[in-house]
Amino acid sequence: MHGMAGKRFSVRTLDAHALKSFAHPLRLRLYELLEEHGPSTATRLAGLVGQNTGATSYHLRELARHGMIEPVPELGKGKEKFWRIVPGGFSYGKAPADDPETAEAVSLLLDDLLRQRAAELARWREEERDTPEEWVRASGLGRRSMRLTSEETVAMRDEVFDVLERYRRLADRRDLASPDRPDPSLEQVVVHFDVLPVGARA
Numbered sequence: 001m002h003g004m005a006g007k008r009f010s011v012r013t014l015d016a017h018a019l020k021s022f023a024h025p026l027r028l029r030l031y032e033l034l035e036e037h038g039p040s041t042a043t044r045l046a047g048l049v050g051q052n053t054g055a056t057s058y059h060l061r062e063l064a065r066h067g068m069i070e071p072v073p074e075l076g077k078g079k080e081k082f083w084r085i086v087p088g089g090f091s092y093g094k095a096p097a098d099d100p101e102t103a104e105a106v107s108l109l110l111d112d113l114l115r116q117r118a119a120e121l122a123r124w125r126e127e128e129r130d131t132p133e134e135w136v137r138a139s140g141l142g143r144r145s146m147r148l149t150s151e152e153t154v155a156m157r158d159e160v161f162d163v164l165e166r167y168r169r170l171a172d173r174r175d176l177a178s179p180d181r182p183d184p185s186l187e188q189v190v191v192h193f194d195v196l197p198v199g200a201r202a
Helices: 014-024 026-039 040-050 052-064 098-131 133-138 150-177
Strands: 069-071 080-083
Touching: 014 026, 014 052, 014 098, 026 040, 026 052, 026 080, 026 098, 040 052, 052 069, 052 080
Parallel strands: none
Antiparallel strands: 069 080
């Protein structure tokens, strides 16, 4: 998951060059596929996105250049390289007011985040009826609205991200320990968390 960096958890903030490089529809899709399916090769990903392997390899190298994905040497059985997302996630940060190109990249990335969340919720609506009961019980869609100060909101946000970070570290350690032998009891779990003011314009 992408998150905003808070005081007690560390998430790398992408710089302007990384933001502009990432704000590319095909790179976003490749990152999403690696996040969803785990380590994969350029050839397999090329088939999923309908591109040739050369173009896909180029975009994967660009993602790696900015530290968003990395090779998995222990899975390389032949010439072809396996890639995975870098554990830990990242934040988009805030574009400087005097850099319209970076501001446009941040806007594209946030629009993609909204699209991805809507698609994931719609997918769950379709899949829920065919999902094993223990996973249905484990799921949850929640929304709360409350009146808080900005200081209280920051404290709540950081507390929630601390919890998410604790479970992300657990999952990352497990993935790194056995990348090619996933536990059949594990499933990919997506957590959406947003906190934002309503009508707080100056």
